Amino acid sequence: MKITIIAGARPNFIKIAPIIKAIEKNQTEGVTIAYRLIHTGQHYDKNLSDTFFEELNIPKPAANLEVKSGTQAEQTAAIMVAFEKEMIANPCDLVLVVGDVNSTMACAIVAKKQNIKVAHVEAGIRSGDMTMPEEINRIVTDSITDYFFTTSTSASENLLQKGVDPLNVHFVGNVMIDTLYQNLNRIVKPVFWKEFDLETKNYIILTLHRPSNVDEEQSLVQLLLGIDNMVGDKKVIFPIHPRTKAILGERELNLKNIVMVAPQGYLNFMFLIKNSFAVITDSGGISEETTVLGIPCFTMRNTTERPETQTIGTNTLVGTSIENLEKHFDAFVNPKSPSKKAAGIPEFWDGKAAERIISILLQK
The missing domain is CATH 3.40.50.2000 (Glycogen Phosphorylase B;)
Known part of the structure; x- marks a missing residue:
């Protein structure tokens, strides 16, 4: 299986890191699976892009489409034009997109128009707010996705209510949390x-x-x-x-x-969050x-x-x-305020979501 993985913005980089690690782990075990990482260039500030690749030990992308900024339409169109050329030059079995940025939607559309399967990591989440560009990206992407990987049972339910085949909806957990657990011992004081x-x-x-x-x-x-x-x-x-x-x-x-x-880079920012x-x-x-x-x-x-x-x-x-x-x-x-309920960690937010995703894809 040959997978093209799409990353375009800061949250994407954090989500693809454990997926790449899971693929490489399977490769060392003799599994026939390969990937090609494409950076669309949607975020091009070094602190929002290159730093995350370096800190999270993500391999250098096979290609950077360098689309940079623009209006919603300009950026989406630029990604589609550039990614179509990439797909023609480097065909694959599956395009894997993550999250809800313009790169996610644009690359999913290009893949489907070339009859290539699409897997969406973080599928099914909905805010109900159509003024958010991300909400439109989620809806469009999920309307043409083949394999849906969700972070919660509510996200899975959103998809099932829209008639998605239950066999293609997989509640696997949260790859953002995979990356957090994998790097907690590496976070750095700014x-x-x-x-x-x-x-x-x-x-x-x-x-x-x-x-x-x-x-x-x-x-x-x-x-x-x-x-x-x-x-x-x-x-x-x-x-x-x-x-x-x-x-x-x-x-x-x-x-x-x-x-x-x-x-801030990922390791500095997580240090700041953890100690705040x-x-x-x-x-x-x-x-x-x-x-x-x-x-x-x-x-x-x-x-x-x-x-x-x-x-x-x-x-x-x-x-x-x-x-x-x-x-x-x-x-x-206010110390006199009623105490809040004890907070917990959602199901499957255990650092193993990426492993589940690759295991499922290898069975498709």
């Missing part, structure tokens, strides 16, 4: 730890990149000022996404607690990592495609207003 006088459990991590939170400059500024005022004497480490940084420009905010730093007091984010994937690490997470969105991080894990949806965030955060830090 160089600015001493510079900012950081102490374990006495700082907060902030990440923001979704259009609903960062696209309008004035509302973004008010959000940052509100968080800066809300956290008391705790520092807030804010690895600022290039998109968010561009919107703020050179504006001087006079923040007393929020410290903006460059995007709490996380404020609008990411979906980070709420999975905080759940396993037992770190309280406040997600600034109205919906989530990962409900298990709320029902089982440490995640709390707080909407997109600073007022809602303040209400939930104040309740969290």
